[in-house]
């Protein structure tokens with residue numbers, strides 16, 4: 039049988055020596071590690087040396103897109119990056135909705151890119167089929183994420199995929215991220231800083247080589263039925279129009295006035311990304327492209343009261359490339375320290391207030407440019423704790439490995455939604471990130487009756503379902519969900535999706551199931567696969583990721599930093 | 606020429622390129638947006654959709670668009 043799905047090459051770039059080489063993808067590794075996330079983890083294991091600092095030239099960035107990326111299977115654009123991250127000092131597996139990037143990378147002929155070294159001056163990497171060049175980025179340095187991405191599109195045309203960093207990444211802020219096609223975030227925990235430490239402002243990819251599938255007949259038959267199922271989904275239109283707003287009662291009030299266009303990653307039938315425009319007020323006419331319109335309203339939770347200011351705030355943070363969870367956590371922490379006199383008025387330089395757009399703009403700038411106190415804040419919670427010592431500890435919010443958890447006492451999401459993501463973020467040496475625990479798909483408070491169906495879909499054996507939901511046979515008793523056991527299978531499911539290149543978001547992953555993934559994988563790649571073989575490969579990936587954590591040893595920050603009772 | 610006339614509603618287009626993937630798959634047996642006979646450029650607020658000279662209006666791209674940004678109508682045969 040033919041090989042399909044894979045583009046067939048790995049690109050190695052050394053920014054120090056300006057050396058570029060291409061090597062054929064080792065297909066025996068695909069058989070073992072599936073591709074996408076799985077192979078990215080394997081290549082990271084082989085290329086990341088223990089003991090090297092996250093921001094050292096020796097720390098490689100490994101990028102990857104799975105075998106389904108570039109095909110027309112629904113929502114198969116996922117891109118992964120694995121590197122050592124500065125916030126935790128350990129391995130981070132970072133994923134993003136790939137927009138055009140994954141498809142273009144595969145079309146350029148590459149499944150993976152490994153970037154090492156440090157350029158002498160700011161550069162960007164151009165990958166246009168075989169034309170791979172390290173180019174001068176002096177004119178882009180200092181620009182925001184969207185500004186950079188648009189400038190590259192302007193110069194090189196579209197469709198092209200772009201991963202870019204903003205000022206925060208350039209200045210190695212430990213909570214800076216990179217962005218795919220200016221809106222999908224990549225790498226909570228400082229992936230932006232890793233790019234910045236390499237003087238790498240952006241990567242742009244374009245390709246024209248095409249992706250083939252191994253067994254066209256089978257692929258077409260499977261895909262046809264599959265697409266039909268999605269077309270018949272009763273909530274399809276609602277999801278397409280509202281996305282995550284579907285679950286918000288005030289959706290139309292907030293969303294209708296600003297909504298301009300929905301955007302989708304390549305091949306996604308239920309695109310949930312947005313272009314919005316502020317219709318009136320001081321920021322009238324501001325157009326914002328975002329990974330989800332719901333995100334634009336997060337600053338309202340942290341103190342802003344006007345939704346237009348909230349959109350402006352996210353625009354500012356995204357342009358700098360700052361993780362907004364950490365940003366707001368730090369603003370609160372620093373304010374507390376100011377109120378307690380641990381940080382003096384002189385040191386504070388300017389008011390710290392998450393309810394004021396002016397204050398947000400000032401501090402986002404100070405952090406991203408590492409000015410004054412902003413320089414200490416740029417090193418995150420650990421940086422502040424180190425600088426201000428033990429006296430600051432009682433005023434810190436609860437932290438997981440030096441980062442703000444999504445859910446937890448004081449986190450952005452309410453604490454009683456504890457599920458696989460929340461447990462995952464405690465157990466993952468990397469700390470909180472959206473992928474921890476296999477995406478936020480399974481949280482407590484969802485009616486437990488829905489779980490068996492989802493667990494079967496994820497390929498969980500029947501006897502294990504009974505162990506995850508131990509009172510399933512006693513409907514009169516209060517039901518319990520064993521989140522710890524579920525986490526193992528949630529990781530496994532997430533690894534299947536990520537390794538093939540499928541988006542993990544709830545509205546997409548609900549249409550896939552493990553058996554279908556095995557069939558599709560065999561049809562696309564020609565690699566013999568059934569559910570059992572798939573489980574083994576996934577467990578191999580997950581074990582290797584854990585070995586990677588062990589090999590790279592030391593990580594900073596306590597698992598859970600307790601708040602001390604204030605006296 | 607093919608059977609259909611194709612209407613384009615750019616305001617509904619998400620830039621998902623499902624149309625390009627379907628077209629290139631049909632005519633080149635590879636998924637290759639650069640070889641598609643429909644070319645979509647979604648730039649944020651704006652979107653442009655054009656058909657290349659090679660397009661035969663077979664309508665397959667329309668079947669793969671989930672957002673109703675493309676719609677087809679069978680051409681009516683006109684008796685002379």
Ligand code: SF4
Pocket residue numbers: 113114115135136137301302303306307308309310311541542543546
């Ligand atoms: S659901 Fe969103 S993130 Fe996932 S593939 Fe679709 S547009 Fe991309």
Ligand code: SF4
Pocket residue numbers: 627628631641642643656659660661662663664665666667
């Ligand atoms: S109508 Fe047919 S030939 Fe023309 S772009 Fe669509 S699929 Fe391609």
Ligand code: SF4
Pocket residue numbers: 617618619620621622623624625645654669670671672673674675
């Ligand atoms: S026309 Fe339809 S299929 Fe093509 S990019 Fe736009 S939304 Fe996607």
